[in-house]
Amino acid sequence: MAGELSPIDKAKFVAAKRAAEFVEDGMRVGLGTGSTAAWLVRCLGEMVREEGLKFRGVPTSTRTAELAREVGIEVVSLDEARWLDLTIDGADEFDAELNLIKGGGGALLQEKIVATASDQLLVIADAAKEVEHLGAFPLPVEVIPFGWPTTQALIEETLVAMDVMGRGATLRMTGDRPFITDEGNHILDLHLGRIGNARQLAMVLNQIPGVVENGLFIDICDIVVIGYGDGRIEMRDINSGTVENDRLDFVETDNLFSDLGD
Numbered sequence: 001m002a003g004e005l006s007p008i009d010k011a012k013f014v015a016a017k018r019a020a021e022f023v024e025d026g027m028r029v030g031l032g033t034g035s036t037a038a039w040l041v042r043c044l045g046e047m048v049r050e051e052g053l054k055f056r057g058v059p060t061s062t063r064t065a066e067l068a069r070e071v072g073i074e075v076v077s078l079d080e081a082r083w084l085d086l087t088i089d090g091a092d093e094f095d096a097e098l099n100l101i102k103g104g105g106g107a108l109l110q111e112k113i114v115a116t117a118s119d120q121l122l123v124i125a126d127a128a129k130e131v132e133h134l135g136a137f138p139l140p141v142e143v144i145p146f147g148w149p150t151t152q153a154l155i156e157e158t159l160v161a162m163d164v165m166g167r168g169a170t171l172r173m174t175g176d177r178p179f180i181t182d183e184g185n186h187i188l189d190l191h192l193g194r195i196g197n198a199r200q201l202a203m204v205l206n207q208i209p210g211v212v213e214n215g216l217f218i219d220i221c222d223i224v225v226i227g228y229g230d231g232r233i234e235m236r237d238i239n240s241g242t243v244e245n246d247r248l249d250f251v252e253t254d255n256l257f258s259d260l261g262d
């Protein structure tokens with residue numbers, strides 16, 4: 001139950017719980033991927049079951065789609081929804097301007113498409129995800145399997161030319177096989193350390209043949225809801241410049257906590 005959660009899970013949970021309050025009847029909502037987004041999906045499922053909330057969710061991965069259906073959310077595809085009122089998703093890093101690194105779970109492509117098709121992107125994160133400069137978290141780049149070593153070499157040449165080489169790129173693996181995304185692609189993780197000009201890097205990477213998308217989300221996120229292990233929540237809105245502080249008391253919620261992980 002909530003009392004048994006680690007501080008990091010409590011932080012993710014309170015951020016997710018607060019963000020779920022943004023969802024209103026009739027909305028079309030993008031549902032992110034990852035452990036924090038899984039908390040959100042569980043919270044929304046509870047609101048559907050207990051409070052009769054009626055909304056349609058567009059998942060950003062097969063994992064999220066399965067969980068959303070499991071908890072009772074009406075799932076529709078982006079093709080059906082076309083445009084979304086709101087997307088709520090996690091992030092691997094965010095900076096003061098709410099630029100993000102995403103894709104630690106390999107879902108960056110669908111996440112970026114869904115976020116860009118939304119009126120608002122709200123990111124939920126524990127406080128440890130905030131950074132001064134993006135790049136300590138390896139930057140995921142989705143590449144098509146055909147000729148991926150050549151694509152990797154081109155990316156590394158580009159990084160050298162931009163003076164952001166770090167420790168180069170590695171192919172993401174699952175056991176002894178390359179990781180495969182929902183779109184059938186591979187992921188190269190770029191170990192950069194610090195990204196000076198994230199906007200420029202995001203654009204340059206997508207020019208390289210074989211690159212499908214990169215995990216830099218620049219000027220896409222509107223609001224971040226930051227959770228802390230003691231129940232505190234900080235909400236920053238980049239458009240209005242407002243910062244709100246709140247606190248959430250933990251309650252026993254068997255339905256939410258019976259199935260940890262994502």
Ligand SMILES: O=C[C@H](O)[C@H](O)[C@H](O)COP(=O)(O)O
Binds near residue numbers: 035036089090106
């Ligand atoms: O591909 C995965 C996503 O971008 C996730 O939202 C991101 O990796 C954060 O995941 P988590 O909430 O598990 O830290």
